[in-house]
Amino acid sequence: MLFKDIRDYxxxxxxxxxVLGISTRDWTxxxxxxxxxxxxxxxxxxxxxxxxxxxxxxxxxxxxxxKEYKTNIRSPxxxxxxxxxxxxxxxxxxxxxxxxxxxxxxxxxxxxxKHFFNPANFGIISxxxxxxxxxxxxxxWGEDWWYGLLFIGAGGMILxxxxxxxxxxxxxxxxxxxxxxxxxxxGWTWDVYLHRLMSGSLLLFxxxxxxxxxxxxxxxxxxxxWAACIALITFILRNNFYLPTAVFWALFALAPFxxxxxxxxxASRFSWTASSEQ
Numbered sequence: 001m002l003f004k005d006i007r008d009y010x011x012x013x014x015x016x017x018x019v020l021g022i023s024t025r026d027w028t029x030x031x032x033x034x035x036x037x038x039x040x041x042x043x044x045x046x047x048x049x050x051x052x053x054x055x056x057x058x059x060x061x062x063x064x065x066x067k068e069y070k071t072n073i074r075s076p077x078x079x080x081x082x083x084x085x086x087x088x089x090x091x092x093x094x095x096x097x098x099x100x101x102x103x104x105x106x107x108x109x110x111x112x113x114k115h116f117f118n119p120a121n122f123g124i125i126s127x128x129x130x131x132x133x134x135x136x137x138x139x140x141w142g143e144d145w146w147y148g149l150l151f152i153g154a155g156g157m158i159l160x161x162x163x164x165x166x167x168x169x170x171x172x173x174x175x176x177x178x179x180x181x182x183x184x185x186x187g188w189t190w191d192v193y194l195h196r197l198m199s200g201s202l203l204l205f206x207x208x209x210x211x212x213x214x215x216x217x218x219x220x221x222x223x224x225x226w227a228a229c230i231a232l233i234t235f236i237l238r239n240n241f242y243l244p245t246a247v248f249w250a251l252f253a254l255a256p257f258x259x260x261x262x263x264x265x266x267a268s269r270f271s272w273t274a275s276s277e278q
Contacts (some may be wrong), residue, residue, distance in 0.1 A: 007074040014081035014208065021085070034084045036092045040099035041076035041083075048107045075119075076103055082120035085204065086248075090133035098127035098134065114269060116258040118212045118251060125252045128245070136245045137201075164211045166220055170227035172206050178235040205247045217258050219267035226261055230254055 022029065049072070079102050089095050102123025106115040109122075127134035176197060183193040210216070210230060217223045230250045237246035 005074060007078060010208070011074065011077050011081065014078065014085065017204070018081060018085055029084065029088060033089065033092060033095045034080075036095045037080040037084050037099045038077065040096045041080035041103050042073060044100050044103040045072065045076040048104065052107055075106075079103060079119045079123070082209065083123050086120070086136055086201065087124050087127060088135050088137060089127065089131070094127055094131045094134050097131060098123040101126040111259050114214070114262075116215055117255045118209055118215050121209060121248055121251050121255070124248055128248075136248065164213050164216070164223070167211045167216060167223045167227045168206045170224045171210055171231050174228045175231035175235060178231065182235075182239060202247065205251075210247075210251060213270040215255065215258065217261040217265070217267075218269050219261070219265035222258075222261035222265040222267070226254065226257065229257070 018034065022031075080099055083095070083098050083102060087095070087098055089098070100123075102119040105117045105122040106119050109115055109117050124134075124136060128136065179193060179196055183190065183196075210227060217226050230247075233250035233253060234246045237243040237249055243249065
């Protein structure tokens with residue numbers, strides 16, 4: 001039933017943010033690009049689910065380790081909406097490539113049936129590296145305070161339901177402290193500090209991407225450590241290498257460490273439902 005699953009709220013809010021952004025900001029994103037991302041994500045999800053089910057049934061069923069992946073449309077919808085919110089491209093083929101690699105990463109880069117790359121982040125980085133016309137505009141949401149309140153309110157409600165608010169708090173808190181130290185050291189006014197923190201894209205990342213419960217460390221200690229490391233790498237890339245897409249590269253670089261943190265700090269794995277899903 002609709003809204004029995006917390007992901008339904010994610011889909012609703014991400015869709016509203018997309019409509020809000022297109023209607024209130026001067027974006028270059030075309031509706032056709034959104035449709036390409038959604039259609040590609042759903043198609044690739046369905047095809048890979050079918051392929052992996054057949055492969056698993058022949059290789060593992062005799063050993064009684066067979067788990068059938070259920071038909072899942074929520075996850076690819078969330079991934080495609082996230083890509084549409086953050087990635088820009090000149091050609092539909094680039095959006096197709098980003099969405100396809102995002103969904104494929106869930107099936108390929110996993111350990112003990114848990115994927116460790118955030119799918120949308122993987123697709124965005126893949127498009128930035130392997131296509132000539134993809135870009136991310138971190139300032140596309142501006143620094144209007146009401147955007148920030150909207151993101152925090154909607155994201156906070158979802159994180160409360162999921163139970164992963166600690167990851168967002170650790171990332172934003174540690175990053176805010178680092179920026180405050182730098183701002184004080186350089187003798188800048190505090191309006192510069194607020195300008196660097198009140199970014200819609202940064203809040204979207206912190207509330208909806210770095211908190212993906214299926215790809216982040218299972219334990220609270222692991223999540224806090226992991227989020228603080230992402231904040232540190234983001235700070236270094238942004239201020240020493242002047243990389244505007246620093247948050248996405250930091251998450252991509254540290255995603256494999258999820259496996260290590262899960263081994264260091266044991267905890268039960270998050271599951272949306274009792275069934276096996278990708």
